[in-house]
Amino acid sequence: MSREEVFGKINEVFRDTFDDESITVSDATVASDIDGWNSLAHVGLLVNVEECFGIRFSMGEASTMKNVGEMVDVILKKLGN
Template sequence: MTREEVFVKLNEIFQDVFDDEDINVNDATTAADVDGWDSLEHINLLVAIERGFGIRFTMGETTGLKNVGEMVDKIMAHLG
């Protein structure tokens, strides 16, 4: 999967989790840019990403992510 393909799929997951079809994430997107992205919704988002991509994050990977770009890096690493 290319980085672009990951972004397309990830964007669909964001739109589904936050119930907002206008969301368009990029490398620099942070929690402050998405309405309702609090720590609890972050867990729902991670679960949806794991299911969507068929991967499993460690708990250590789920904290300290600075932006969506870093999240994509983690997904790419799991997809190998």
């Protein structure tokens, strides 16, 4: 899966999680950029991403992602790209 494809899918997950169709994420998107991205929503988001890609984040990965770009990097690594 290419980086662009991952971004496309992850954008959908963001829209579903935050119930906001106007969201468009980029590498630099962080929690403060999206209304309602608190710690509970963050965990919900991670679990939704896991389900979408059929992967499982380790606690080390989950606790160190600083922005969406880093999340995509981890997903790509897990998918073997």
